Amino acid sequence: xxxxxxxxxxxxxxxxxxxxxxxxxxxxxxxxxxxxxxxxxxxxxxxxxxxxxxxxxxxxxxxxxxxxxxxxxxxxxxxxxxxxxxxxxxxxxxxxxxxxxxxxxxxxxxxxxxxxxxxxxxxxxxxxxxxxxxxxxxxxx
Amino acid sequence: xxxxxxxxxxxxxxxxxxxxxxxxxxxxxxxxxxxxxxxxxxxxxxxxxxxxxxxxxxxxxxxxxxxxxxxxxxxxxxxxxxxxxxxxxxxxxxxxxxxxxxxxxxxxxxxxxxxxxxxxxxxxxxxxxxxxxxxxxxxxxxxxxxxxxxxxxxxxxxxxxxxxxxxxxxxxxxxxxxxxxxxxxxxxxxxxxxxxxxxxxxxxxxxxxxxxxxxxxxxxxxxxxxxxxxxxxxxxxxxxxxxxxxxxxxxxxxxxxxxxxxxxxxxxxxxxxxxxxxxxxxxxxxxxxxxxxxxxxxxxxxxxxxxxxxxxxxxxxxxxxxxxxxxxxxxxxxxxxxxxxxxxxxxxxxxxxxxxxxxxxxxxxxxxxxxxxxxxxxxxxxxxxxxxxxxxxxxxxxxxxxxxxxxxxxxxxxxxxxxxxxxxxxxxxxxxxxxxxxxxxxxxxxxxxxxxxxxxxxxxxxxxxxxxxxxxxxxxxxxxxxxxxxxxxxxxxxxxxxxxxxxxxxxxxxxxxxxxxxxxxxxxxxxxxxxxxxxxxxxxxxxxxxxxxxxxxxxxxxxxxxxxx
Numbered sequence: 001x002x003x004x005x006x007x008x009x010x011x012x013x014x015x016x017x018x019x020x021x022x023x024x025x026x027x028x029x030x031x032x033x034x035x036x037x038x039x040x041x042x043x044x045x046x047x048x049x050x051x052x053x054x055x056x057x058x059x060x061x062x063x064x065x066x067x068x069x070x071x072x073x074x075x076x077x078x079x080x081x082x083x084x085x086x087x088x089x090x091x092x093x094x095x096x097x098x099x100x101x102x103x104x105x106x107x108x109x110x111x112x113x114x115x116x117x118x119x120x121x122x123x124x125x126x127x128x129x130x131x132x133x134x135x136x137x138x139x140x141x
Numbered sequence: 142x143x144x145x146x147x148x149x150x151x152x153x154x155x156x157x158x159x160x161x162x163x164x165x166x167x168x169x170x171x172x173x174x175x176x177x178x179x180x181x182x183x184x185x186x187x188x189x190x191x192x193x194x195x196x197x198x199x200x201x202x203x204x205x206x207x208x209x210x211x212x213x214x215x216x217x218x219x220x221x222x223x224x225x226x227x228x229x230x231x232x233x234x235x236x237x238x239x240x241x242x243x244x245x246x247x248x249x250x251x252x253x254x255x256x257x258x259x260x261x262x263x264x265x266x267x268x269x270x271x272x273x274x275x276x277x278x279x280x281x282x283x284x285x286x287x288x289x290x291x292x293x294x295x296x297x298x299x300x301x302x303x304x305x306x307x308x309x310x311x312x313x314x315x316x317x318x319x320x321x322x323x324x325x326x327x328x329x330x331x332x333x334x335x336x337x338x339x340x341x342x343x344x345x346x347x348x349x350x351x352x353x354x355x356x357x358x359x360x361x362x363x364x365x366x367x368x369x370x371x372x373x374x375x376x377x378x379x380x381x382x383x384x385x386x387x388x389x390x391x392x393x394x395x396x397x398x399x400x401x402x403x404x405x406x407x408x409x410x411x412x413x414x415x416x417x418x419x420x421x422x423x424x425x426x427x428x429x430x431x432x433x434x435x436x437x438x439x440x441x442x443x444x445x446x447x448x449x450x451x452x453x454x455x456x457x458x459x460x461x462x463x464x465x466x467x468x469x470x471x472x473x474x475x476x477x478x479x480x481x482x483x484x485x486x487x488x489x490x491x492x493x494x495x496x497x498x499x500x501x502x503x504x505x506x507x508x509x510x511x512x513x514x515x516x517x518x519x520x521x522x523x524x525x526x527x528x529x530x531x532x533x534x535x536x537x538x539x540x541x542x543x544x545x546x547x548x549x550x551x552x553x554x555x556x557x558x559x560x561x562x563x564x565x566x567x568x569x570x571x572x573x574x575x576x577x578x579x580x581x582x583x584x585x586x587x588x589x590x591x592x593x594x595x596x597x598x599x600x601x602x603x604x605x606x607x608x609x610x611x612x613x614x615x616x617x618x619x620x621x622x623x624x625x626x627x628x629x630x631x632x633x634x635x636x637x638x639x640x641x642x643x644x645x646x647x648x649x650x651x652x653x654x655x656x657x658x659x660x661x662x663x664x665x666x667x668x669x670x671x672x673x674x675x676x677x678x679x680x681x682x683x684x685x686x687x688x689x690x691x692x693x694x695x696x697x698x699x700x701x702x703x704x705x706x
Contacts (some may be wrong), residue, residue: 011207012263014279014280014281015268015269015271015277015278015281015355016264016265016281016285016395017353017354017355018353019394020393020394020395020597022480022595023597023598023706024395024594024597024598024601026706027594027598027706028598028601030706036706038706040702041151041354041702042269042277042354044277058186066265066281066282066284066285067281067285067428067520067521067631068265068279068280068281068284069280070280071280071281072279072280074657075279075280095519095520097520097628098521104297109291110275115224115484115485116484116485116486116611116613116614118605118643119601119602119605120605127142128344134613136651
């Protein structure tokens with residue numbers, strides 16, 4: 001059985017121009033064999049959700065370092081739901097206080113990755129989560 | 142007491158030479174046998190280091206030609222003859238958050254604690270030329286800096302601060318000419334003549350496309366606004382530094398020290414070319430150009446970078462651009478310690494990192510310095526953290542006695558060799574940029590962005606493989622117990638109140654006058670007349686930042702980011 005490639009959208013919602021982390025993670029996920037689309041900078045939540053729907057991705061990873069995460073991350077989740085994409089594995093990262101990470105994880109984010117996270121661990125965690133999902137889907141089918 | 146004859150001298154110097162050869166051979170043998178901690182030792186930027194540097198590494202160095210004296214060409218040793226004996230560096234902490242009134246309070250707090258200049262951080266909507274109530278601004282208002290949408294906001298920001306006396310730096314680029322217009326107009330409201338205003342507006346749009354990514358319009362019209370501003374300020378605001386050519390963001394985005402040095406100076410030379418092409422005499426504007434560098438953790442590499450920057454710029458300006466005024470040759474620079482070097486883990490360690498970086502900046506001869514606060518990987522800094530950061534500079538200045546001697550590391554074989562190496566790497570990049578058609582084509586094609594991304598990824602992987610070590614990240618790791626420090630949070634009410642203030646301003650102002658001034662901005666975009674003059678008039682008519690910027694976006698078109706992944 002050929003393994004399905006995991007499709008990922010890395011998105012930069014808001015006006016924050018800090019894209020070092022987003023680009024590095026995108027590039028590492030690609031090294032791990034995933035198909036990665038990068039949104040580019042300065043995107044609105046609806047633009048990111050629209051791209052996720054059109055590209056039919058399995059994973060959406062968001063990055064914000066401007067402090068706007070509590071406004072924009074939930075907005076992306078709502079916009080995804082509005083397009084029937086609330087089943088994606090939703091993750092995020094950036095300069096995000098621990099309390100906010102916990103809140104976002106309660107509100108439907110699968111996981112938040114803070115500063116100092118090993119990028120290979122991000123890739124391995126996503127791969128493991130998605131494998132479990134693919135297996136469940138196969139069983140259900 | 143024996144007196145040396147000529148014969149004895151010959152004999153003793155040849156013995157000396159033999160002894161040196163022996164010493165070298167003995168040392169090499171010992172090194173061949175020694176057990177070393179690592180297979181290779183490199184700078185933070187990844188350049189291989191020798192275990193020892195000696196005279197042979199600086200054989201070509203001509204101290205008179207390559208170093209000079211402080212205050213003399215090529216300024217390798219500093220731009221002032223007396224360096225810090227005359228005046229210490231300016232301690233300038235970057236600050237800004239929430240509303241103009243809140244940042245005004247922080248400014249006054251810093252001035253009361255001995256800070257000697259102001260430095261303004263703006264929020265992302267302001268940096269991108271959007272009003273606080275624009276749909277793009279959702280969630281961003283007041284977060285990473287202060288929200289300034291109008292002349293009224295600017296007047297509130299400087300309320301009770303004498304604008305004729307304080308020197309102010311404003312970190313803004315795309316809309317920099319508009320923000321400077323607000324500043325000039327606010328000073329005029331305080332009754333201050335723009336001729337006495339002192340400060341800097343960052344206004345370095347080229348590095349925005351390369352690294353920091355807060356732009357307003359595409360490169361060519363952005364460069365036109367910059368030459369408009371250089372022309373206007375030379376005449377009307379003569380003490381103002383019109384561009385702070387910045388390597389900081391290039392480095393923070395992941396570049397190496399050599400890339401930071403090379404790209405920054407390449408951008409600087411591009412501004413000079415543009416000014417000259419617009420018909421300005423190089424010596425009419427070049428003395429008002431200043432620079433802004435990062436100070437990272439590789440202590441010696443950073444000191445050498447600052448020294449190399451001064452030498453390269455002096456040579457380029459005198460020998461290639463024909464500048465005659467020595468002030469045009471000088472790199473005067475601000476430094477900020479490296480935000481990217483801080484860790485969210487064990488955040489108190491950041492105080493120590495920042496202190497080393499600050500020391501490198503001082504030994505490298507900086508004119509002003511911002512020291513980061515320990516909590517900045519978690520949120521904006523608290524007052525307590527900011528005060529420790531400022532005290533770090535004060536301890537260097539008052540307690541360590543390092544500021545008494547100019548360029549104290551000069552003459553070290555290692556320091557001079559590494560200064561030369563950085564200059565050579567920068568020259569290689571200048572040649573490559575030129576061969577690719579120049580700075581703007583390189584931006585449009587993504588050359589700088591790709592180089593920076595590759596360096597960033599390489600470093601990240603070195604850390605993850607343990608080749609580069611970071612305390613708290615891949616060594617001396619402690620169990621995560623969450624940060625034991627307080628966080629500074631922005632009240633969401635700031636965004637709402639800023640919306641209300643703008644609605645009120647739009648209702649109160651003379652609408653016909655505001656509309657007429659916006660039309661005159663549009664006309665100036667088309668006919669090529671000086672835009673800064675128009676922005677000042679629009680500011681006085683209470684046109685908002687977003688309204689003026691929208692005219693520019695419509696007339697000049699927006700920048701499309703090249704894909705580099």
